[in-house]
Amino acid sequence: MMELNVSEDFDFQSEEYSDLYTQSDCTAFQHPVWQTAMQQHVRKQIGLRNKTLQFRCKKSGQLVGILPLVARKKMGTNILEFANLGLVDYALPTLHTNFWQWVPNPSTLSVELDRVLGRYDMLRIKHMPSNDPNFLRLLPNACMERAKFSAHVAELGSDYDSWRTDVISKAERKSRDKKRRAMMRNGDWQMNRLTDPADITEAFNHLKLYHKERFADRPGKDMLQDGSSFRFYVDLACHSAESGFSRTYSFTYDGDIVAVQFGLHDGDRYLYLIMGVDYERMGKYSPGLLMTEDIIRDCIKDGIKTFDLTVGDEPYKAKFGTKPLAIYTLWHASSMLGTMGRTVADLMHKQKVGNNLLRWMSN
Template structure:
C-alpha cells in the first residue's frame, strides 16, 4: 500500500527524487533540473499554493510517486492542477514504472487521496502525452479528454542523409536545397551552439524580440515577453547549457543573429521549446525549415534518437516525417461546484463565450 502526503516545498534535487525519475516513464519536463526551476518560478505567484503529492511505499518508505500540484481560485472554485503555469508541454506524474504494485485497492486509495489533497472542486492535469491507466487508478471517477491539438516528433537514425531521404519528399528536399543555395550565394549562414552566459543572454534578447514581432498579431499571450518568464528561461539556459540539459543555438547571417532556437534534452530526446526568426532579413529563404534541418543534423551527430517538436499543430512540423502524439487532459471533480464548472468548461470549448470563462478553462 501507499503512504500519501502533501508538502509545499518538495526537494526535487534530492537523491530520492532523482532515483524515482530514473525509474519513471517521463520526459525532460519532469527532470529534477526543470522541476526545481519551476518551483522557484512558482514563488513569483502568491495566489498559487503548492500541494506536491508524495507517494511512498508504506513498508519501506521508498518514494514511488510525485505529482507537482498547485491550487488556486478561479471564479470562486478551487482548482487543483499540475504545476504547469503554461510552460510545460508534457505534464506527467513522476511514478515508478511498477506503481500498480502499490495500488491493490484503487477505491480505498482514491478516498485516502482525496483526504490528503485537501479541499478542491476540480483537479486537472493538462498536456498529458498519454492516457495513463495508472493515473486513473488514483482517480477512479476521473476521465481523460482528448485535446484539440497534438504534439509531433520524428525518429532519428545514425545517418542524417539517410534520415532526410526517408522522411522528406524528393520535391521538398529539392525546394530546400534551392533555398539554401540562394541564401549562401548572398551571405554567410552559420549555426552555433551556445555555452557562454553572455552569449546566451544576447541570443535570448534576440529571441524575445523575434517572438514579439512574429506573434504580435496572433491570439493568446506570448509569455516570454513577461520578465519573470523570460528570466526563467534565461536562468535555466545559463545554468544548464554546459551540462547539456538546455541546448540553445543561434544562427547568424553575415555575422548578425537572425534566428535562435531553445530546447531541452534528456534521454536521447531533444524537445524544441522556442524558435525566433528575423523574417524581415531572411524570410525569403524559408529559414525555419533550414535551421530545423541543421538542428536535426546536429542531433544525429550527437546520438540523439528523437527530435520532438512538442505541442502545436503548425503545418511545418508535418514536413519532417513526424508522427502525431495525442494530448489529453485528466479531469476529476470533487464537489457540485466542480461538476458545474466542468460542464461549463465543455461549453466554453464548443461555443463563443466570454474570455473570463475561457481563462477558467485554460
C-alpha cells in the first residue's frame, strides 16, 4: 500500500532520493543535482511555492515516487505545474521501476492524490517525452496533448570515424571537411571542456551574448536573457563541472571565445542543451556543425552511447543521424474553472485568436 504527502522543502540531495533515482527510468532533469538546483531556483521566484509530491510504501516508509510541482495563481486560477520554469526539456515523475506493486488499486490512490494536493483548478506537466506515462493511471480524467515540436536523439557508436561514415552522407562529410580545412588555414580552432568556475562564468557571458543575437527573431522567451535563469545555469555549471554532471565546452579561435555549448552528462547519455556561436566572425565555416562534431567525438571517447539534442526542430539536428521523439503536455482539470479555461483555450487555438489566456496556455 502507498501513502502520499506534499513537502515544500524535500531534500533532493538525500540518500533516499539518490536511491530512488538510480532505480527509476528518468533523465538528467530528474537527477539529484538538477533537482536540488531547481528547488533553490523556485524559492527565489515571487508567486511560486514548491509542492513536491512524495509516494511512500505505507509499511516501510520507503520512497517510491516523487513529482516536483510548483503552485501558482494565474488569472484567478489555482495552477499546479511540474517544476519546469522554462528550463526542463524532459518532465517526468521519478518513479521506482516497481512502483505499481505498491498500488493495488490506482483509482483509490487517485482519490488520495486529490486530497493531498488540495484545491487546484488545473495540473499541467509540460515537456513529457511519452504519451503513455504510468502517472496518467493516477489521473483518469487527464489528457495528453502532442506538442508541435519534437526532441531529437542520435545513437552513437564506439568509434567516431565509423559512426560519422554510417550516419552522415559522403557529400555532407566532404562539405564539412572542406570548411574545417579552410577554418584551420586561417586560424587556430581549439575546444576546451571547462571546470574552473571563473572560466565557466566567462564562457557563459559569451554564450548569453551569442544566443541573444542568434535567437532575437525567434518566438518564445530566451531564458539566458532572464537574470534569474541565467544565474541558475551558471551556478549549476560551476558547481557540477568537477563531478562531470554538467559540461561547458568553450571553443576559441586564435585565442578568442567564438562558441560555447552547455549540456548534461548522465550515465551513457549526453544532453546537448544550449549553444551560442559568433556567427558574424565564424559563420562562413558552419561552426555549429563543426563544434557539434567535436563534442560528439569527445562523447564517444568517453563511452557515451546516446547524444540527445533535446527539444526543438532546428534543421541542423537532422544532420547528425537523429530520430525524432514526440513530446507531450499532460493536462488535468480539477474544477469547472479549470475545465472551462482549457476548453476556451482550445477554441482560441483553433481560431488563432490571441489574448492573455492563450499566452498563458502556451508559456
